[in-house]
Amino acid sequence: MRSANSSSSQEFIFKREHFDQLRKIAKGYAGISVGEEKFQMYYTRLSKRLRSLGMTSFDQYVEMVKHTEAELPHFINAITTNVTAFGREQHHFDFLKDLLKTRKGGSFAIWSAGCSSGEEPYSIVLNLLPICQRQGIKLTILATDLDTDVLNRASRGVYPLDAIKHYDLETKRRFFLKGTGSQNGLCRVKPLLRELITFRQLNLISSWSHPTPFDAIFCRNVMIYFDMDDKKRIIERYANSLVQGGFLFLGHSESLHKVSERFDNVGKTIYAKQQ
Numbered sequence: 542m543r544s545a546n547s548s549s550s551q552e553f554i555f556k557r558e559h560f561d562q563l564r565k566i567a568k569g570y571a572g573i574s575v576g577e578e579k580f581q582m583y584y585t586r587l588s589k590r591l592r593s594l595g596m597t598s599f600d601q602y603v604e605m606v607k608h609t610e611a612e613l614p615h616f617i618n619a620i621t622t623n624v625t626a627f628g629r630e631q632h633h634f635d636f637l638k639d640l641l642k643t644r645k646g647g648s649f650a651i652w653s654a655g656c657s658s659g660e661e662p663y664s665i666v667l668n669l670l671p672i673c674q675r676q677g678i679k680l681t682i683l684a685t686d687l688d689t690d691v692l693n694r695a696s697r698g699v700y701p702l703d704a705i706k707h708y709d710l711e712t713k714r715r716f717f718l719k720g721t722g723s724q725n726g727l728c729r730v731k732p733l734l735r736e737l738i739t740f741r742q743l744n745l746i747s748s749w750s751h752p753t754p755f756d757a758i759f760c761r762n763v764m765i766y767f768d769m770d771d772k773k774r775i776i777e778r779y780a781n782s783l784v785q786g787g788f789l790f791l792g793h794s795e796s797l798h799k800v801s802e803r804f805d806n807v808g809k810t811i812y813a814k815q816q
């Protein structure tokens with residue numbers, strides 16, 4: 542059990558009651574369950590926020606988060622975990638490539654739920670667009686996240702060159718522009734990639750208002766932060782948002798075991814909605 546953190550080496554006093562109140566707000570607002578091990582992470586990330594607000598104590602900050610609606614997005618942006626990468630779990634994209642090779646014409650709609658800074662939806666497009674163009678399939682992507690900071694980065698589509706180093710030269714040339722001058726070491730996604738994606742802010746545990754159904758939903762490494770009741774509710778809504786036989790892709794450590802019986806497991810962390 543953590544006790545008050547009042548070590549003289551710490552800039553602010555961060556007590557267990559501050560942590561408990563803040564993690565309760567994160568759970569209520571975003572469904573994010575926060576374990577004991579996040580105590581130090583909360584302190585480090587939120588201290589930055591206190592500094593930028595010119596505040597001197599967590600007492601003040603907790604009151605602000607509780608009573609000032611405008612602070613809530615800043616608080617949430619500070620405590621979300623946004624780790625992501627281009628080409629993460631490539632086998633998911635390969636699965637869809639094989640599927641789309643067998644189709645001709647029509648459309649294919651994908652939702653990247655919890656898209657973070659955009660690497661996931663851009664990876665979807667750069668993997669699937671060549672096949673969709675060949676097969677005459679209209680590809681559309683909705684990409685959503687709760688965190689407005691990462692969504693802004695996603696929309697901008699600018700990344701370090703290192704982030705795409707594993708792609709072959711042809712893929713890099715086709716989908717990215719290499720930065721020069723002050724943009725040296727960076728790349729920007731080309732408009733043809735960007736134009737297929739609609740970025741929107743969306744809290745998965747609140748109401749959804751976007752059009753459905755989707756042919757596939759990517760919700761990878763998002764629900765690990767949710768408790769069982771929220772997971773069940775969201776997966777049920779995903780099932781209702783997919784076409785019959787539509788696909789749900791989860792993160793490498795996630796599964797639908799004991800969560801839902803509306804899907805069949807058809808590959809590594811790949812689920813198909815039952816007919």
Ligand SMILES: C[S@@+](CC[C@H](N)C(=O)[O-])C[C@H]1O[C@@H](n2cnc3c(N)ncnc32)[C@H](O)[C@@H]1O
Binds near residue numbers: 573
């Ligand atoms: C670890 S990232 C996963 C990114 C990407 N899907 C991947 O697997 O590479 C988790 C994302 O879920 C988002 N998230 C957390 N709670 C959420 C909620 N209640 N509604 C929507 N997004 C949420 C976070 O902001 C974060 O960007």
